[in-house]
Amino acid sequence: MFVLVNLKTYPCDPIAVATAAADVADDTGVRVGIAPQAADIARVAETGVETWAQHVDPIDYGSNTGHTLAETAAEAGATGTLINHSEHRLKLADIDGSVRAAERADLETCVCANNPDQIGAATALGPDSVAVEPPELIGGDVSVATADPDIVTDAVEAAGAVDESVDVFCGAGISTGDDVDAAGDLGATGVLLASGVAKADDPRAVLEDLVDPVA
Amino acid sequence: MFVLVNLKTYPCDPIAVATAAADVADDTGVRVGIAPQAADIARVAETGVETWAQHVDPIDYGSNTGHTLAETAAEAGATGTLINHSEHRLKLADIDGSVRAAERADLETCVCANNPDQIGAATALGPDSVAVEPPELIGGDVSVATADPDIVTDAVEAAGAVDESVDVFCGAGISTGDDVDAAGDLGATGVLLASGVAKADDPRAVLEDLVDPVA
Amino acid sequence: MFVLVNLKTYPCDPIAVATAAADVADDTGVRVGIAPQAADIARVAETGVETWAQHVDPIDYGSNTGHTLAETAAEAGATGTLINHSEHRLKLADIDGSVRAAERADLETCVCANNPDQIGAATALGPDSVAVEPPELIGGDVSVATADPDIVTDAVEAAGAVDESVDVFCGAGISTGDDVDAAGDLGATGVLLASGVAKADDPRAVLEDLVDPVA
Amino acid sequence: MFVLVNLKTYPCDPIAVATAAADVADDTGVRVGIAPQAADIARVAETGVETWAQHVDPIDYGSNTGHTLAETAAEAGATGTLINHSEHRLKLADIDGSVRAAERADLETCVCANNPDQIGAATALGPDSVAVEPPELIGGDVSVATADPDIVTDAVEAAGAVDESVDVFCGAGISTGDDVDAAGDLGATGVLLASGVAKADDPRAVLEDLVDPVA
Numbered sequence: 001m002f003v004l005v006n007l008k009t010y011p012c013d014p015i016a017v018a019t020a021a022a023d024v025a026d027d028t029g030v031r032v033g034i035a036p037q038a039a040d041i042a043r044v045a046e047t048g049v050e051t052w053a054q055h056v057d058p059i060d061y062g063s064n065t066g067h068t069l070a071e072t073a074a075e076a077g078a079t080g081t082l083i084n085h086s087e088h089r090l091k092l093a094d095i096d097g098s099v100r101a102a103e104r105a106d107l108e109t110c111v112c113a114n115n116p117d118q119i120g121a122a123t124a125l126g127p128d129s130v131a132v133e134p135p136e137l138i139g140g141d142v143s144v145a146t147a148d149p150d151i152v153t154d155a156v157e158a159a160g161a162v163d164e165s166v167d168v169f170c171g172a173g174i175s176t177g178d179d180v181d182a183a184g185d186l187g188a189t190g191v192l193l194a195s196g197v198a199k200a201d202d203p204r205a206v207l208e209d210l211v212d213p214v215a
Numbered sequence: 216m217f218v219l220v221n222l223k224t225y226p227c228d229p230i231a232v233a234t235a236a237a238d239v240a241d242d243t244g245v246r247v248g249i250a251p252q253a254a255d256i257a258r259v260a261e262t263g264v265e266t267w268a269q270h271v272d273p274i275d276y277g278s279n280t281g282h283t284l285a286e287t288a289a290e291a292g293a294t295g296t297l298i299n300h301s302e303h304r305l306k307l308a309d310i311d312g313s314v315r316a317a318e319r320a321d322l323e324t325c326v327c328a329n330n331p332d333q334i335g336a337a338t339a340l341g342p343d344s345v346a347v348e349p350p351e352l353i354g355g356d357v358s359v360a361t362a363d364p365d366i367v368t369d370a371v372e373a374a375g376a377v378d379e380s381v382d383v384f385c386g387a388g389i390s391t392g393d394d395v396d397a398a399g400d401l402g403a404t405g406v407l408l409a410s411g412v413a414k415a416d417d418p419r420a421v422l423e424d425l426v427d428p429v430a
Numbered sequence: 431m432f433v434l435v436n437l438k439t440y441p442c443d444p445i446a447v448a449t450a451a452a453d454v455a456d457d458t459g460v461r462v463g464i465a466p467q468a469a470d471i472a473r474v475a476e477t478g479v480e481t482w483a484q485h486v487d488p489i490d491y492g493s494n495t496g497h498t499l500a501e502t503a504a505e506a507g508a509t510g511t512l513i514n515h516s517e518h519r520l521k522l523a524d525i526d527g528s529v530r531a532a533e534r535a536d537l538e539t540c541v542c543a544n545n546p547d548q549i550g551a552a553t554a555l556g557p558d559s560v561a562v563e564p565p566e567l568i569g570g571d572v573s574v575a576t577a578d579p580d581i582v583t584d585a586v587e588a589a590g591a592v593d594e595s596v597d598v599f600c601g602a603g604i605s606t607g608d609d610v611d612a613a614g615d616l617g618a619t620g621v622l623l624a625s626g627v628a629k630a631d632d633p634r635a636v637l638e639d640l641v642d643p644v645a
Numbered sequence: 646m647f648v649l650v651n652l653k654t655y656p657c658d659p660i661a662v663a664t665a666a667a668d669v670a671d672d673t674g675v676r677v678g679i680a681p682q683a684a685d686i687a688r689v690a691e692t693g694v695e696t697w698a699q700h701v702d703p704i705d706y707g708s709n710t711g712h713t714l715a716e717t718a719a720e721a722g723a724t725g726t727l728i729n730h731s732e733h734r735l736k737l738a739d740i741d742g743s744v745r746a747a748e749r750a751d752l753e754t755c756v757c758a759n760n761p762d763q764i765g766a767a768t769a770l771g772p773d774s775v776a777v778e779p780p781e782l783i784g785g786d787v788s789v790a791t792a793d794p795d796i797v798t799d800a801v802e803a804a805g806a807v808d809e810s811v812d813v814f815c816g817a818g819i820s821t822g823d824d825v826d827a828a829g830d831l832g833a834t835g836v837l838l839a840s841g842v843a844k845a846d847d848p849r850a851v852l853e854d855l856v857d858p859v860a
Contacts, residue, residue: 009714011706037714038683039721055711061656063839065732066700066713069654069682076684088711089306092299096333117340118311124335124377162339162377194708224499226491252499253468254506270496276441278624281485281498281518284439284467291469303496409493514737521734526763548741550769554807555762592769592807 001180001214002169002190003207004033004052004110005197006082007040012198014040015047020204021197022049028215032207035082038068045077053081055088056107058097070098070105080108082192084122086133086171092121099127110190112171114138116158119168123159129167130159131192137173144173145182156187174210181213216395216429217384217405218422219248219267219325220412221297222255227413229255230262235419236412237264243430247422250297253283260292268296270303271322273312285313285320295323297407299337301348301386307336314342325405327386329353331373334383338374344382345374346407352388359388360397371402389425396428431610431644432599432620433637434463434482434540436512437470440628444470445477447627450634452479458645462637465512468498475507483511485518486537488527500528500535510538512622514552516563516601522551529557540620542601544568546588549598553589559597560589561622567603574603575612586617604640611643646825646859647814647835648852649678649697649755651727652685655843659685660692662842665849667694673860677852680727683713690722698726700733701752703742715743715750725753727837729767731778731816737766744772755835757816759783761803764813768804774812775804776837782818789818790827801832819855826858 005021007014014036025032033050045051057067073081083098084090090098095111102109109127113119114135122130132155137147144152156168169190170183183191193210200206220236222229229251240247248265260266272282288296298313299305305313310326317324324342328334329350337345347370352362359367371383384405385398398406408425415421435451437444444466455462463480475481487497503511513528514520520528525541532539539557543549544565552560562585567577574582586598599620600613613621623640630636650666652659659681670677678695690696702712718726728743729735735743740756747754754772758764759780767775777800782792789797801813814835815828828836838855845851 006710009704009706009709009712009717037712037717039686039713039717041684042687053711059654061654063732064654065651065680065727065730066698067654067682067733068684068711072654072682072684082710084307085710087709089308091304092307092310092333092336093304093329095307096330096336114308115311118307120339120377121307121311121336124339124373125332158339162335221495224489224491224494224497224502250495252497252502254471254498254502256469257472268496274439276439279439279517280436280465280512280515281483282439282467283469283496287439287467287469297495300495302494519736519738522729522737522740522763522766523734523759525737526760526766544738545741547770548737550807551737551741551766554765554769554803588769592765 001184002031002033003180003211004035004169004190004192006035006054006192006194007037007198008194009037010195010198014044017198017203018044018047018049020207022047024204024207024211025049028211030211030215032211033080038073041073041076041078050080051078053078053107054085055083056081056098056102058094058101060101070101070107074105074107078107080110083109083111083127085112086114086138095122096125099125110169116154119155120158120162123162123166126163127166129169129190131169131171133171134173142173143175143179144170145179147173149186152183152186152188177209177211177213180210184214216399217246217248218395218426219250219384219405219407221250221269221407221409222252222413223302223409224252225410225413229259232413232418233259233262233264235422237262239419239422239426240264243426245426245430247426248295253288256288256291256293265295266293268293268322269300270298271296271313271317273309273316275316285316285322289320289322293322295325298324298326298342300327301329301353310337311340314340325384331369334370335373335377338377338381341378342381344384344405346384346386346405348386349388357388358390358394359385360394362388364401367398367401367403392424392426392428395425399429431614432461432463433610433641434465434599434620434622435627436465436484436622436624437467437628438624439467440625442628444474447633448474448477448479450637452477454634454637454641455479458641460641460645462641463510468503471503471506471508481508483508483537484515485513486511486528486532488524488531490531500531500537504535504537508537510540513539513541513557515542516544516568525552526555529555540599546584549585550588550592553592553596556593557596559599559620561599561601561620563601564603572603573605573609574600575609577603579616582613582616582618607639607641607643610640614644646829647676647678648825648856649680649814649835649837650842651680651699651837651839652682652843653732653839654682655840657843659689662848663689663692663694665852667692669849669852669856670694673856675856675860677856678725683718686718686721686723696723698723698752699730700728701726701743701747703739703746705746715746715752719750719752723752725755728754728756728772730757731759731783740767741770744770755814761799764800765803765807768807768811771808772811774814774835776814776816778816779818787818788820788824789815790824792818794831797828797831797833822854822856822858825855829859
């Protein structure tokens with residue numbers, strides 16, 4: 001089980017969260033990653049935590065201004081990247097381009113999408129993983145452990161029908177260890193979290209609770 | 216074989232092209248369609264030709280300004296629509312939304328994409344057909360009959376691996392009857408054309424030549 | 431005072447609203463226009479009402495798919511166009527391009543924006559008019575007649591500081607004749623309306639009430 | 646005269662260019678800045694050079710993924726930001742939002758645009774400066790010193806007509822000290838450069854030549 005914490009543009013201390021995540025990963029053996037803003041990748045990676053970009057652009061070296069080049073994210077210390085997050089939706093051709101750019105820079109890729117059809121589509125682009133972000137669960141109080149379990153199992157089935165080698169993450173509805181456990185039971189091999197960890201008074205305690213059932 | 220002529224925003228007489236297309240379809244039994252601009256759908260449809268929208272937006276009735284509602288295109292006479300044409304690329308979630316909007320209005324759907332991976336992705340969204348527009352062939356003088364045939368067969372294979380019920384059209388590289396024939400041999404069940412017909416001095420003669428091998 | 435009714439993609443009968451608008455304009459001498467969807471421009475214009483496009487794209491004749499060409503809107507009967515409506519926001523360079531395209535096709539232009547700074551910017555692009563759509567008033571129950579009058583007067587002042595020849599319309603907060611009157615007192619020479627007329631059981635009665643104070 | 650070097654996503658060593666720029670600024674007293682990718686802001690700023698972001702998003706702290714928050718760019722060491730560069734065009738409302746976000750984070754702002762009308766519009770949004778990027782000069786071999794001088798003087802006039810306190814930079818056509826000199830004569834108080842410095846074998850020598858006429 002992979003636990004990836006998206007720091008978004010939250011007013012949090014990325015180093016404090018990253019250090020807690022690195023410690024919890026070390027202590028428990030559970031894979032835990034942190035996705036900071038681009039400008040924070042280098043200092044987050046220096047904590048030793050597995051570091052992901054929140055996005056990379058479908059570009060190569062050249063005349064691009066204000067974009068995130070996969071190679072630059074990798075040089076700064078990222079080893080993976082989210083693509084097409086619900087807060088950063090891309091054109092189909094650009095998701096394809098961003099997956100190719102990330103591969104070129106040896107970044108692991110996770111393409112987000114919000115229903116089984118789109119998960120099937122994302123899977124066809126050949127990323128390492130896809131993350132289902134059901135609109136019913138995004139930003140809400142509904143937990144994937146109590147929501148209609150079809151939300152995740154349909155996504156796992158849709159991805160599997162296209163390419164069984166692509167992992168499926170649960171991209172919403174996760175705030176407790178029980179949720180992580182439930183996501184695993186439904187076929188997810190990873191979970192995305194955000195404010196529950198990033199804005200916690202004690203990120204380490206929250207992370208310990210989260211990984212406890214899978215440690 | 217379906218021959219669909221995209222009139223784009225060319226300085227052509229849409230009624231003249233539509234009338235020629237309707238006549239050629241009647242005379243030969245070959246399915247021929249015309250995709251005019253939204254403002255021209257009604258008068259093109261009045262010629263009796265099969266009429267397609269060039270695009271519909273991922274919206275429903277409501278507060279949307281300057282968008283194309285699938286139901287309005289259908290009421291004006293369209294029976295199908297292109298989605299995600301290379302000149303109108305959409306976000307993955309919006310392609311999904313546009314396919315759903317078109318289905319709601321009983322419009323046949325053709326989602327365009329430009330390589331086998333994206334064709335697989337487009338197919339996963341469940342349209343009636345997908346059209347491969349290889350960048351090597353778009354707007355160029357290269358004919359699909361003489362280009363690397365893998366361009367089309369790879370797309371047919373990618374679509375078939377996801378959903379065998381989805382047709383594959385050849386979206387570029389078609390300007391003669393031989394090209395239409397070659398596209399069919401490679402597994403395409405439709406072809407998209409544009410300037411070769413729309414800007415021809417004699418659209419009827421061009422269309423007659425195009426459909427001759429499949430009539 | 432110009433009263434422009436944006437039909438958006440409402441489930442209304444555009445011909446019924448257009449006919450009512452044409453009659454009210456004839457009866458009262460007040461300028462009343464209707465902005466239907468692109469596919470409805472021709473049949474709305476046939477009622478004799480002043481017809482506007484909801485949007486035109488920053489393009490010329492050529493290879494553009496699924497876009498609205500200003501010339502095609504004009505040929506269908508439009509004599510003006512909204513640009514950058516709050517439901518169809520454009521890049522700065524594309525607002526400029528759309529204004530130029532509309533001028534080329536002899537369409538009157540109204541660029542929308544949502545605060546005095548942006549109204550100043552829109553005015554600098556040289557349209558015939560700008561429409562201020564204060565977020566406080568969009569889609570709400572607040573009337574411009576009772577809202578903070580600075581919302582409109584600041585926009586009038588911002589436009590005037592850049593180019594006094596550009597008219598300022600009030601793009602939100604209008605639902606009664608008193609609102610139209612208030613907008614005029616604040617310096618607006620036009621008002622944009624939408625659902626209040628488009629979704630009314632009796633559009634003619636609503637329009638008559640709206641124009642009464644300025645007839 | 647302000648000389649700002651945009652490193653884009655060029656395959657250059659940002660530290661080498663930044664160090665050279667810091668040295669040249671120290672040696673000559675000319676203001677020289679470097680705009681690296683977001684992920685490189687911190688290490689570029691550590692060289693002591695004036696550091697700019699290439700872009701900031703129109704967002705605040707919160708749920709935003711893959712975006713550049715002005716405050717994060719500032720914390721990493723940026724003191725200014727480009728907005729609406731020709732390679733990153735924004736919606737009018739988002740340029741406004743990005744200028745406001747940058748102001749909130751105490752970043753100096755330079756809004757790019759590509760003709761006098763758009764320069765007037767950009768000026769109306771109240772940035773510290775605007776940069777004119779005439780399409781005739783972007784990425785070409787044409788020097789502003791030899792091109793039609795109206796290109797820059799019209800922009801200076803358009804900005805001045807809206808707000809005389811906003812500086813005008815010359816955003817293209819600069820590759821030599823003579824160009825910098827010519828831009829100054831035409832009314833520009835800053836120049837944007839990119840590949841001429843970023844991809845130079847000896848960035849220090851190029852910068853020394855560039856600032857020589859204004860040192």
